[in-house]
Amino acid sequence: MKKFIYIILAGFIISCTDLDLRPEFGETANIAFQDVKNLERYMAKIYAAYSLTGQQGPAGDADLALVNDEGFTSYIRAYWKAQELTTDEAVIAWQDAGIQDLNTHTWSSDNQFVNVLYYRLFLIISYSNDFLEQSSSDLLADYGYNDTEIATAQAYRSEVRFLRALAYWHALDLFRNVPIVTEITTDFPVQNTPEEVFNFIAEELSAIEGDLPDPQQNEYGRADKAALWMLQAKLYLNGEVYTGSNHYLEAVTALEKVLNGPYSIENDYQLNFRADNHTSNELIFTLPSDGIQTQSYGSTTFLINGAIGGNMTAADYGTSGAWAGLRTTENLVALFPDETGDIDSRARFFSDGQTLEIADLTVFTEGYAVPKYTNLTTDGEQGSNTEFADTDYPMFRLADAYLMYAEAVLRGGGGSEATAVTFINQLRERAYGDNSGNITAGALTLDFILDERARELYWEGHRRADLIRFGQYTGGTYTWPWKGNNIDGASISEHLEIFPIPATDLAANPELEQNDGY
Template identity: 30%
Template sequence: MKKINILISTIIVIATFSCTKLDEKYFDQIPADQYPENADQVATLSVNAYKKLQNMADDGGWWFLAQEISTDELAGPTRGADWYDGGKWVDVYTHSWTNDTESVNRMWSLFFDGINECNRTIQTLRAIGDNEQILAKIAELETLRSFFYYLLMDNYGDVPYVTQILDEGALPSKVARADVYDSIVSNVESNLKFLNTSDLKYMATRNMAFALLAKLYINAEVYTGTPQWEKAGQYCDSVIAGPYSLSGDVSAPFVTNNENNSEIIFSIPYDEDNFQGFRLHMRTLHYQSNLTYDMSVGPWNGFAVVPDHFDTYEDTDSRKEAYFMYGPQYASTGEEIIESVTGEPLVIDPYLPALSMTDGFTPEQIRTTGARIIKYEIKMGAKENLSNDFPLFRLSDFYLMKAETEIRLGRNGDEWVNPIRSRAGVDPYSGCTLDQLLEERGREMFVEGHRRQDLIRFNKWQNSWWEKAAHGPERNTFPIPQWAIDGNPNLGN
């Protein structure tokens, strides 16, 4: 509840409308005849647009899952009779999706839900007037809409670009990816002067916009065919010069109730009771890991680290112990956990033997292999949903992006990558290469939703890796869902 009140009240404060503390009833759709009575109510109504971020980290929206289990870092293996689920996890990992695959369908809906909610609220604001406060709120919501469009374009390529509520029956056509990119960049840059300059983490602030522009420009070659490394580096500089600092501990940005962490720029304010939707611990922990954390629910024994990714961490790298669960497992009392099927002490082997473990695999292999993910703190007594904010933009990312732009421009990026390595307790690079940087990004940004995009930008996405075959560029984006094409044939052209 605390985080939700922070989200609502800060939005209103920054709009200079009110500082009234509100409750989550304002997340519901408000009948049109109740709005707009005044600007304060419209500022409150805008929270609905931010609520569309809620489904990003789980299978309600699939964005996080699709960015990670499609890569060389994370797998959703089939474990005997568990975790096949119609092939949806294996299909994403092996890049075998179709336009009827669940991930493809739900991401499309997720992004357009956010875009449409922004458009509705912007239209309402414009009907009120054009005073300074209204213009600032419109700029904020247009920037949030641009964030949703950035994700849509990144995942689907050519997409409709709609910035107003369409008439019933309208069938918008696709716009070329490069043109969508240009529109997003233009919109965000034109709104910079209107955006709030604070370090609020739940709003589209100017600092969030700098981060978004850095992401857009660093991927410009993918989106348009023309690299923009200098501009990407300049916006990384703007982020780094902002009110943020690297945490001293690799775990600090991911603890429970991490809303005040100095690295986080823009995040989703998850709460175990009032803003649910982050269940990574349930998807990865062994069935009996509830004994380790005194959980009231049993985890589902699914996701595990790809073996080759696990091996990229040196033993001295503090992230290895902070991010992964493996080895002998103990209850919170200190007693050994006895695996319920094998009858032996529970020991997590960090190496998955295969993506599909069905016939021919032992119960130990099926149930206890693959390092599990504990990067996001699992507090004692954790419930089915976590209260860790999910960082969409984090300062460490922009240090590594700055290093990348320097290397791509023929300069030295060590100044920016080595603070990340030093914090993790590993030796600094001397003349960091792009391949080394991609590996470092994999280690530092693991399960933060960036790996798919990174592999594409570094031209590694089409390569083969553990249990995944090489393929052509046709898999660089996801297909538009068939149901969307059926409803709007223009999307199929």
């Protein structure tokens, strides 16, 4: 089988968007879960909730009835917008209510895209909590599972706890002051402190580490120990932002486990973003896409089609869609030695008919296009569908582990600076085709790491968190076009480092308080 296919829950219909409700079942749970396969299907729904939008692809019977366009409710589409449109790496041309606010840092607690982020995260958390409740030891005994089935169910539980921890990490990063809810309840959830959420995630990951399969030993697209180690590294590397206390030593410890694993840097950088990227040995954890089986207007379909317009030909990228939305700013282009990719092959810019400067955010031809993701295979063959991508979303990959390791070493987390330089030069030798781009230990600085992260990882959903961690997001020390709703860029308030709790949730739950500044 090429890749893990999300299974839509036959007979398991999601009733509403309330965070304290579980799915409605076509039959009672004690009957539905007598077959362990139904637990697998439920787990698949939780995986799918990160990419897909409902029970019927590409649209219809949506999980969330928050907005008119179901495609907006794809989690990774909303997450990508939050992490990229708010930075120097991407802008979008569309004029749907609230979307330009992300380009210009003028969002509010009524922003529909912020609301999608929040409610999708807590929907995933609610699914996870219900799954864990339905698969408790007592209930497994009631279902009449044999020892093999119980072991299988326990393994599923560990994966679901990982998925819940991933959702809580995103919630911590995006909203900071969120409630920890671990069971289905009608009680109003009370907000926890960032330290409490951080500790909860760390403890959850530590508790399940031994129960997850070894790296590359689970079905493709499902969590294993390496995915957990990458999540630990992400949590710990940003720990000082979240809690005021640094955890770089723990980050290095987690990363060393990844780096001693079976992964390797691919010779072809672009393989990580093609329709056959499931063959890349560099990818550690992905959100799988299949143009036939997992159709939605989110995930990489959005990233491919949304980046095509102007003089571009959609078929050159394996798709029939040209949504004319996503481009980049001159700041990202300036980080490369040239814009053509002739020197640093990671530069994937389309400039024909596009201006470098952006005078009007709503005009697609202003700002270079970025066809980094494609629905073509390495052999140039089109994916299985001309409208929906086969390209998997690369949430965690080895190149990021190399860069995180180098950063954590420089920040005092231990490890080896010489090893860090070696890792960075592996990435640059791939990019330059030889050692002409290699650096020495003296050039390995935090400023260099921030720029190199952009060159290697742009449009992969890391930039906002990176700029915040490096102190370059808010304030006016570093600016880019349209930062702070100014064509030349302007200082923005520190409160914009996190998003507001949706006004609808504040109205519904008297226990919640709005994040400062909103």
